[in-house]
Amino acid sequence: MSSARSLRNVKLGTYYVVQLPEPDDFDFWRERARIMVQCDVPPDRIAWIEPGGSGDLFAHGDRRLPVPADPARPVRASRRFLALAKNAALHSDPDRWALLYRLLWRHQNNGRIMEDKADCDVARLEALDKAVRRDSHKMHAFVRFRMVEVDDAAGTPQEHYVAWFEPEHHIVRANAGFFMRRFANMRWSILTPRGSLHWDGEVMREGPPALRADAPAGDPVEDLWRRYYASIFNPARLKVGAMLKEMPRRYWKNLPEAALIPELVAGAQGREAQMVEAGALAFEARPDSLEEIGKAIHACRKCPIGLLDNTAVMGEGPRDAPLMIVGEQPGDKEDLAGRPFVGPAGQLLDLHLEKAGIPRDRTYVTNAVKHFKYVHRGKFRLHQSPAAKEIDTCRWWLEGERALVRPRLVLALGASAARALLGKTVSISRARGRPQPLDDGSELWVTAHPSYLLRLEGEAREAQTRLFDADLSAVRARLEELCAPGS
Amino acid sequence: MAEMTLMQKLEVLADAAKYDASCASSGTARKNSLGGKGIGSTEGMGICHAYAPDGRCISLLKILLTNHCIFDCHYCINRKSSNVRRARFTPQEVVDLTLSFYRRNYIEGLFLSSGIVKSSNHTMEQLVEVARILREEHDFRGYIHLKTIPDADAELVHQAGLYADRVSINVELPTDAGLTRLAPDKDARQIEGAMGGVRMAIAQAKDEKKRFRNAPRFAPAGQSTQMIVGADGASDADIVGKASRLYDGFKLRRVYYSAFSPIPDASAVLPLKRPPLVREHRLYQSDWLMRFYGFSPREVMQATGEDGNLPLDIDPKLAWALKFRDQFPLDVNRATREQLLRVPGLGVHAVNRIIASRRHRSLRLQDVGRLTASISKVRPFICTVDWRPTALADRADLRALLAPKSEQLELFAA
Numbered sequence: 093m094s095s096a097r098s099l100r101n102v103k104l105g106t107y108y109v110v111q112l113p114e115p116d117d118f119d120f121w122r123e124r125a126r127i128m129v130q131c132d133v134p135p136d137r138i139a140w141i142e143p144g145g146s147g148d149l150f151a152h153g154d155r156r157l158p159v160p161a162d163p164a165r166p167v168r169a170s171r172r173f174l175a176l177a178k179n180a181a182l183h184s185d186p187d188r189w190a191l192l193y194r195l196l197w198r199h200q201n202n203g204r205i206m207e208d209k210a211d212c213d214v215a216r217l218e219a220l221d222k223a224v225r226r227d228s229h230k231m232h233a234f235v236r237f238r239m240v241e242v243d244d245a246a247g248t249p250q251e252h253y254v255a256w257f258e259p260e261h262h263i264v265r266a267n268a269g270f271f272m273r274r275f276a277n278m279r280w281s282i283l284t285p286r287g288s289l290h291w292d293g294e295v296m297r298e299g300p301p302a303l304r305a306d307a308p309a310g311d312p313v314e315d316l317w318r319r320y321y322a323s324i325f326n327p328a329r330l331k332v333g334a335m336l337k338e339m340p341r342r343y344w345k346n347l348p349e350a351a352l353i354p355e356l357v358a359g360a361q362g363r364e365a366q367m368v369e370a371g372a373l374a375f376e377a378r379p380d381s382l383e384e385i386g387k388a389i390h391a392c393r394k395c396p397i398g399l400l401d402n403t404a405v406m407g408e409g410p411r412d413a414p415l416m417i418v419g420e421q422p423g424d425k426e427d428l429a430g431r432p433f434v435g436p437a438g439q440l441l442d443l444h445l446e447k448a449g450i451p452r453d454r455t456y457v458t459n460a461v462k463h464f465k466y467v468h469r470g471k472f473r474l475h476q477s478p479a480a481k482e483i484d485t486c487r488w489w490l491e492g493e494r495a496l497v498r499p500r501l502v503l504a505l506g507a508s509a510a511r512a513l514l515g516k517t518v519s520i521s522r523a524r525g526r527p528q529p530l531d532d533g534s535e536l537w538v539t540a541h542p543s544y545l546l547r548l549e550g551e552a553r554e555a556q557t558r559l560f561d562a563d564l565s566a567v568r569a570r571l572e573e574l575c576a577p578g579s
Numbered sequence: 580m581a582e583m584t585l586m587q588k589l590e591v592l593a594d595a596a597k598y599d600a601s602c603a604s605s606g607t608a609r610k611n612s613l614g615g616k617g618i619g620s621t622e623g624m625g626i627c628h629a630y631a632p633d634g635r636c637i638s639l640l641k642i643l644l645t646n647h648c649i650f651d652c653h654y655c656i657n658r659k660s661s662n663v664r665r666a667r668f669t670p671q672e673v674v675d676l677t678l679s680f681y682r683r684n685y686i687e688g689l690f691l692s693s694g695i696v697k698s699s700n701h702t703m704e705q706l707v708e709v710a711r712i713l714r715e716e717h718d719f720r721g722y723i724h725l726k727t728i729p730d731a732d733a734e735l736v737h738q739a740g741l742y743a744d745r746v747s748i749n750v751e752l753p754t755d756a757g758l759t760r761l762a763p764d765k766d767a768r769q770i771e772g773a774m775g776g777v778r779m780a781i782a783q784a785k786d787e788k789k790r791f792r793n794a795p796r797f798a799p800a801g802q803s804t805q806m807i808v809g810a811d812g813a814s815d816a817d818i819v820g821k822a823s824r825l826y827d828g829f830k831l832r833r834v835y836y837s838a839f840s841p842i843p844d845a846s847a848v849l850p851l852k853r854p855p856l857v858r859e860h861r862l863y864q865s866d867w868l869m870r871f872y873g874f875s876p877r878e879v880m881q882a883t884g885e886d887g888n889l890p891l892d893i894d895p896k897l898a899w900a901l902k903f904r905d906q907f908p909l910d911v912n913r914a915t916r917e918q919l920l921r922v923p924g925l926g927v928h929a930v931n932r933i934i935a936s937r938r939h940r941s942l943r944l945q946d947v948g949r950l951t952a953s954i955s956k957v958r959p960f961i962c963t964v965d966w967r968p969t970a971l972a973d974r975a976d977l978r979a980l981l982a983p984k985s986e987q988l989e990l991f992a993a
Contacts, residue, residue, distance in 0.1 A: 204939070233629075270620075275682070276618065321637065323597070325633055326597045329856055333634070334634025480659070484653070515761070
């Protein structure tokens with residue numbers, strides 16, 4: 093500012109004191125600040141005092157406003173400054189009014205001062221604005237209403253929603269609109285130490301500061317909310333720091349769900365361990381030779397079948413077999429012999445393989461499930477089909493065998509075997525007769541299990557046997573194609 | 580079995596929904612309940628009403644309508660062959676729960692998903708019914724996110740879009756092979772077909788809205804999707820590539836990444852180790868680089884290591900800068916906006932502030948320090964009037980200098 097003209101209206105040595113009626117009354121400040129700028133009162137000659145502020149210190153200041161010259165010169169303020177100033181004025185920092193005036197004063201010489209983000213005053217204003225925005229945002233987020241029933245004039249009970257909230261800054265009045273727009277057709281009150289708001293569905297009323305005791309102490313729905321909070325939390329991903337950053341402890345006392353936090357954090361490690369254990373998965377590496385798999389399956393207790401009195405049966409055949417045949421599980425005979433496909437179904441399979449021209453000694457045969465599942469019926473052990481989950485669990489071993497043998501073609505006998513390879517249950521009649529790609533580049537063919545043929549009689553058996561033979565010949569033809577030199 | 584209480588159902592069905600990462604309530608059309616009969620408003624910015632100890636925002640009541648399911652996806656706790664406790668809400672129960680939570684200001688709205696019961700269409704009808712009751716009978720104007728079922732009728736998906744702010748369909752796994760293996764009942768082409776359909780409907784509704792003021796809104800907050808990270812062998816490069824195709828092809832608002840986490844009753848075909856949570860974080864960072872920092876997917880992939888994965892110890896932007904050191908240091912007083920966005924440690928906000936400030940003064944290192952969060956990370960890559968990092972930029976151990984000191988990133992790193 094150039095000297096002589098700019099200090100025209102100021103009585104030298106005068107110190108002005110402006111008393112604000114409310115701590116969030118930006119419009120009042122704006123009016124007074126405009127007059128002060130018009131009268132060229134420099135920032136260090138004004139004290140801005142809000143209610144409850146230290147007025148006595150400035151007792152000898154001049155409380156009368158100076159009168160600007162007529163016509164008063166225009167006061168400049170950028171839109172960006174006004175928007176920020178209006179919000180920053182809600183901050184609880186008592187020096188904010190002086191900061192706003194200093195920036196307004198500097199604006200008169202530099203209309204683009206707000207662009208200079210490296211300036212200390214600008215940076216401070218932005219910091220205040222940010223803190224207030226954050227506080228408002230947290231008010232939108234953390235106000236928790238509790239419902240009480242209040243009789244209206246006619247004596248009918250009405251739902252009234254009451255919240256207690258403790259803001260850090262003077263933001264209550266400025267945020268009335270948010271809650272009004274959101275809960276327009278609800279009767280609600282927000283009580284805070286800085287004043288209260290009451291909405292009856294039509295009119296907003298402001299009230300004096302309140303006490304926590306004025307708000308209701310609880311609400312039955314909070315139990316449901318707490319249960320939700322505890323259930324939606326994933327104990328496998330504990331990140332307490334991230335939570336504290338956004339939900340600092342000072343808000344906890346008014347959040348019904350926050351009481352659960354210590355318990356949830358403490359229990360998380362145990363719950364994750366439980367989650368993993370419930371899956372009954374051993375997180376160890378898979379053995380990398382067929383011999384070791386053959387040994388390891390004996391100790392496998394990953395599903396209940398392994399707990400029965402039985403012997404694990406490993407697949408057998410050349411380890412470079414182009415064809416792998418997968419059955420369901422060992423039967424009574426296989427369990428006793430410890431070898432796959434030696435019982436009645438195995439014998440039938442051998443017969444048909446020979447008929448189709450598939451040499452069994454060039455084939456790796458194994459089962460989807462490695463242990464025999466049965467129930468006792470008198471002296472007999474009666475076969476029971478493995479459950480989907482048991483097949484899925486045992487798939488781990490089968491995949492170990494597949495990774496080592498690397499067959500060009502896999503033939504699944506029956507639905508259990510198909511599930512072990514595809515991961516889903518398919519219908520044999522729809523899946524048979526065509527190849528399906530597997531993820532390692534080999535292909536899968538599906539056919540019935542020979543024990544199915546054994547259970548049928550008469551015409552049905554003949555029809556199914558024809559289909560079975562047709563599948564086997566198709567497999568042989570395809571195998572020849574795949575293994576032909578140059579393919 | 581005795582009928583479950585509402586509390587028990589909520590426990591089961593919220594627990595079942597916790598593996599969905601998204602809880603966003605932002606970016607939808609502005610609306611409020613003034614002049615209406617009900618409650619609710621959305622004002623652009625999403626609000627997180629609480630944070631769980633896993634650091635995730637709780638913005639919506641995120642639940643399943645039911646966790647009964649006829650599908651058998653291996654990574655999913657609700658798959659048919661899993662032994663979890665099952666429960667089912669009626670649409671009215673979900674409506675009542677949503678409203679009573681909303682009235683107490685616990686939530687911004689509802690995120691409803693469901694296991695597939697009976698058929699895809701039946702399930703979709705139930706989801707739409709919940710949204711219909713909320714919108715039509717209660718004039719609810721809060722946020723609704725509906726998960727749509729890929730093979731449900733287009734007409735049902737369309738109705739969902741008319742009631743919901745956002746619709747989403749999960750692509751689940753980054754590669755088709757992974758999907759075939761782990762979600763055998765799902766079909767990649769069908770999922771993408773459904774996403775394409777939603778994209779067209781959103782574009783059409785926007786176009787109509789321009790011409791007719793009263794044209795109905797269709798999913799004003801757009802569509803999103805989720806990918807599970809670490810359940811199959813896909814590398815970060817695969818995932819980044821897939822995400823960028825999804826953003827381009829379907830105009831998605833967000834792609835969420837969810838680090839595969841151990842689930843009770845897990846299926847045996849899943850990997851035995853869970854990926855570190857920080858991998859998910861790095862993917863989000865690379866997502867940001869593509870959406871806000873002008874990086875192309877190819878450039879993000881340049882930041883990956885030989886195994887196709889992003890480094891875990893440093894962020895992808897720093898990894899890129901260390902690979903292309905010849906592009907630095909940049910003069911903050913001269914460099915273009917695009918160039919400044921490549922400086923590790925400078926965010927979009929800081930770059931805007933630098934560009935505004937340098938019109939007024941020649942920036943010194945101290946000024947830059949005031950405009951950014953941390954000067955030490957930025958320093959090796961910039962020049963100012965009083966600073967030139969000659970010695971620093973050529974140091975072979977720059978990475979070690981800048982990588983955060985090895986700290987325990989997660990409590991139970993596998």
